[in-house]
Amino acid sequence: MWAIFFRRSEFVEGIALEDRKTVTADWYTTICLLKVFSVIERQPLRTREFLQNHRIGTLPHPPYSPDLAPCDFWLFPKLKDQLRGRRFFSNEELIGALFLAIEEIPKEEWKCALIPGLNA
Known part of the structure; x- marks a missing residue:
């Protein structure tokens, strides 16, 4: 399994989940985000703490919305x-x-992945 990260204009990083382990908050924040933030030159924090500390807003989404999983859709x-x-x-x-x-x-x-309805 892989965690894939990208921005509006480019791929950022892909991190493998080794040995069929389970994705946990600890793995996500101490291994996965550490690698991603090293690419984008930021320090790792717990996801919600990072978003709050950097004043990054989140949007409410209905469950199973395609907007929540641009990689899947x-x-x-x-x-x-x-x-x-x-x-x-x-x-x-x-x-x-x-x-x-x-x-x-x-x-x-x-941009198509992050802006629903936009066709490239």
């Missing part, structure tokens, strides 16, 4: 289309192809 289908029909003989080969496919997504298309 935008990124993953796009990647599946690009990788469909290919065979990979190792995890490394798959991961390499996956990140190459991510890099090939034009910056304009990233």
Whole structure:
């Protein structure tokens, strides 16, 4: 399993969840966010604390809204289309192809994932 992070215009980071472990607040804040914030040059904090401390507002969303999971409704289908029909003989080969496919997504298309209804 992977945690994928991106901005309106670009991919930021992908972090693997090793050995089929469970995603926990501890893993998310001390491992996952640590890597993400090192990429965007910020210090890791618990998610809610980080958002509050940096005055980042959150929006109320209904449960199961596609706006809550742009990876599920935008990124993953796009990647599946690009990788469909290919065979990979190792995890490394798959991961390499996956990140190459991510890099090939034009910056304009990233906005589609974060602004519902916007077509690139």
